[in-house]
Amino acid sequence: MNKLIALLDARVNRTTRSLAKRLSRRGFLARFGTLLVGVGAFPLLPVVREAAAANDIPELGDPRSCDYWRYCGFHGSLCSCCGGTLTQCPPGTEASPVTWVGTCRNPSDGKHYLISYNDCCGKTYCGRCYCQRSEGAKPVYVPSKANNILWCFGTQSHSYHCTVALVYGESSQPA
Amino acid sequence: MRTLYYACAKRTRRVSFGTLLLLFATVTVAEIEPEELGTVTLSPPQPHWLVSLVGGDGAYIWDGDTGEMQGKLNISPYTSGVVIDQKREMIYVPGSYYARRTYGERTDVVTFTDFATLSPQTEVIVPTKLAAVFHRAVINPIGEDFIGLYNMTPAMSVSIVDVAKQVFVVEISTPGCALVYPASGRRFMQICGDGTLQLITLDRDGRESQRVRSAVFFDPEDDPVFDYAVPMQAGWILVSFDAQVYEVTVADEISVAEPWSLLTEEERGENWRIGGHEAIAYNSEKDLLLTLMHQGGEYGHEDPGTEIWGYDFANRRRGYRLELEEPTTTIAVSADEEPLLFVVAPSSRALQVRTAVTGRLLRTITETGSPTLLQRF
Numbered sequence: 001m002n003k004l005i006a007l008l009d010a011r012v013n014r015t016t017r018s019l020a021k022r023l024s025r026r027g028f029l030a031r032f033g034t035l036l037v038g039v040g041a042f043p044l045l046p047v048v049r050e051a052a053a054a055n056d057i058p059e060l061g062d063p064r065s066c067d068y069w070r071y072c073g074f075h076g077s078l079c080s081c082c083g084g085t086l087t088q089c090p091p092g093t094e095a096s097p098v099t100w101v102g103t104c105r106n107p108s109d110g111k112h113y114l115i116s117y118n119d120c121c122g123k124t125y126c127g128r129c130y131c132q133r134s135e136g137a138k139p140v141y142v143p144s145k146a147n148n149i150l151w152c153f154g155t156q157s158h159s160y161h162c163t164v165a166l167v168y169g170e171s172s173q174p175a
Numbered sequence: 176m177r178t179l180y181y182a183c184a185k186r187t188r189r190v191s192f193g194t195l196l197l198l199f200a201t202v203t204v205a206e207i208e209p210e211e212l213g214t215v216t217l218s219p220p221q222p223h224w225l226v227s228l229v230g231g232d233g234a235y236i237w238d239g240d241t242g243e244m245q246g247k248l249n250i251s252p253y254t255s256g257v258v259i260d261q262k263r264e265m266i267y268v269p270g271s272y273y274a275r276r277t278y279g280e281r282t283d284v285v286t287f288t289d290f291a292t293l294s295p296q297t298e299v300i301v302p303t304k305l306a307a308v309f310h311r312a313v314i315n316p317i318g319e320d321f322i323g324l325y326n327m328t329p330a331m332s333v334s335i336v337d338v339a340k341q342v343f344v345v346e347i348s349t350p351g352c353a354l355v356y357p358a359s360g361r362r363f364m365q366i367c368g369d370g371t372l373q374l375i376t377l378d379r380d381g382r383e384s385q386r387v388r389s390a391v392f393f394d395p396e397d398d399p400v401f402d403y404a405v406p407m408q409a410g411w412i413l414v415s416f417d418a419q420v421y422e423v424t425v426a427d428e429i430s431v432a433e434p435w436s437l438l439t440e441e442e443r444g445e446n447w448r449i450g451g452h453e454a455i456a457y458n459s460e461k462d463l464l465l466t467l468m469h470q471g472g473e474y475g476h477e478d479p480g481t482e483i484w485g486y487d488f489a490n491r492r493r494g495y496r497l498e499l500e501e502p503t504t505t506i507a508v509s510a511d512e513e514p515l516l517f518v519v520a521p522s523s524r525a526l527q528v529r530t531a532v533t534g535r536l537l538r539t540i541t542e543t544g545s546p547t548l549l550q551r552f
Contacts (some may be wrong), residue, residue: 075477098329123277125231135474139402140308141353141366142395143329148477150253150307153329158307159252159277 057167058108066131070115070165073102074131075147079120079162081129086165089120093161096121098153101144102136103171112171118164121152126162216291217246220552222511226257227519227526227546230309234268235543236293239515239528242540246293249286255309255548258316260338264290267338269314269324271305285314285324285336301334301343302326310402311453311548312354318361321381325354333363335381344381349373356404356411358425364411366402370395372429389429392421401449401476405457405464412464412488414455416476418448420464420491435491437466437484446470450478451504453549457488458514458531464488465516465531467506468496479504483518483534497534507549519546 061068063086064078070086071078083090099116106113138145152158223239226248234248234257248257251270258267266288274280283305284298304326306313313325320339326332326346331353335344352365352373361377370393376385393400393415400413400421410425419434438447447468449455454467467480479502485494505519514531526540 132477133474134477137474137477138395139353139366139399140306140310141351141402142368142399143327143331143353146308148309149327149329151329152307157273157278157281158271159273160307 057106057113060106060108063165064129066129066133069104069106070113070167071131072104072133072135073100073115073137073145073147074117074133074163074165075137076117076119076131076160077126077162078129078131079126079164082120082126082162084120084162084164089118089164090123090126090162092123093120094122094155094157095119095164096152096155099151100137100147100149101168104135114168114171116166116168117147117151118166119151120161120164121155122157122159123161125160128162214292215246217293220259220261220290222552223509223515224552225507225509225517225526226259226550226552227543228255228548228550229544230547232544235546237526237540237543239509239517239537242528242538244540248288248293249295253305253307256311256314256550258314258322259290259550259552260316262319263338265296265338266290266293267314267322267336269301269305271303271307285322287338287341297341299336299341299343301336302346304328304332304334304346308354309452309547310354311550312356312402312404315355315357315363317355317357317363317377321361321377323355323357323363327353333365333375335377337381345383347375347383349375354402356406358410362425364423364425364429366400366404366413368395372423372431374425374429387428389431392431393419401455403453403455405455406459407457408459412455412457414449414466416449418443418466437486437493446472448475448478449480450475451480451506452477452547453505453507454480456506456508456516456531458508458510460510460512461514461532462488463494463508463514463531465506465508467503469502477504479521480506483516485531485534495534497529505546505549507551509551517549517551519543519549521545 063080080086089095096119099118102115103112104115137147140146150160152160225237226234228234231252234250236245251272253271268286268288271283281303283301283303286295287297289296306325306327317323322336324334331349333347337344352367356364358364365373367373370391372389374387378384398415398417400415404411404413410423413421418437421434422432424430449466450469451467456465464486466484468482468484469478469480471478481502483497501520501522503519507517508531509515516529516531518527520527524545526543528537
């Protein structure tokens, strides 16, 4: 998982800083259900193995802007504005391995990607770069797509600070 | 008095300021009966009172008839609803607390807060699973003696607390089904991710005795219902993102009537949508349904409303359209025969009080701290 994050982060560091278009999203990753309670099992899930292939994603846009393509289902503070990056939590916070998921279209290649929105936890709310797009977000009875939940699960503290957006893999189903 | 003060100051230029104040106080004591310091107790709740929760801060109690603040409840940063028990004159406040504010040992409790003094009387420890979902239905009464608290870890369950015995009873697993909507008797309803509703009945001890599920009646992928449902006399009103109304009757079973639309084809063509956080309100005495509306595209279910639409619910006919000065995500209506409509005005950090039947503005309460959730008495 750390390797994946490092790869993605290196990719992101090469991003251009032009305004991304506001984009649509598509449907749905199979519901997480209660399987994700065991947080330690998360790296074994198929979705994570698929993500290993998503290591050369063309990028366009500003990760500090709510318009950035990966934020199509976002709700919260952008960690990029809080001492973290697009994929790394700010110092002293703890990344929640359990997430909600969006499917966003990358304007650079026209492909759809599964995006994992991981909350960074253990400090009070960052409050910077508030972003709410909620494209494809569902009510709380569909938890895997609900962005009005504090997703600080499996962490020492569920005090919410900010959220990062990681690519987990390419989606075969467009919006 | 002023003369005496100046006279003293002239005679003793080096006298300390404290000495002067002492002289001042001595003279005052001689002339005026000292006032008695005390603390106000809250009068019995009125139908036009409202609780407004400000995230991470506290819960304010307002009187809609006067616009006056009545008091403030202590809540945890994760509290998104309370239960007001009129019979026991108690307010049950769920909360999650860390020993060191953001870290250290976590304790989840229901604090029993005395209504008159707004002070904690006792507390019941519950599993450290309280859902951090900013939704009114994370806590609700179940019958007269129990409350249910929605848990998410993200496994979904409900903790039952006996408020008569002041003890935690049991955790009931509710996979796939969320929140706690009270029903008649010792029952509560939940909305499920497969497009159904679930009804759980408790026995006298607060343990599950029956569980039934409705038929599938909505598609969570294509047109989900808002998770913010509003109570009606024999059940609940659910509204979908696409403005379909589902009237749900809850008895031993759950029955859902054929849906009808809040929008005409013309309004739908103009892209009017329901959106907001608490975007729906209902008063059963006047049979009045209120919705927060805006014009926009798909995925606007959380976008703020620019208008409030009032419906004659039984006749499925819209009454008024009220244009708002400030878009908002949160409204509430009182439950009485002369209902008040409360509208959060987020930009000006105010709370508007209106007549619910016509939408006429009665008063604006300022400095309300930007409420995120409203709860009527």
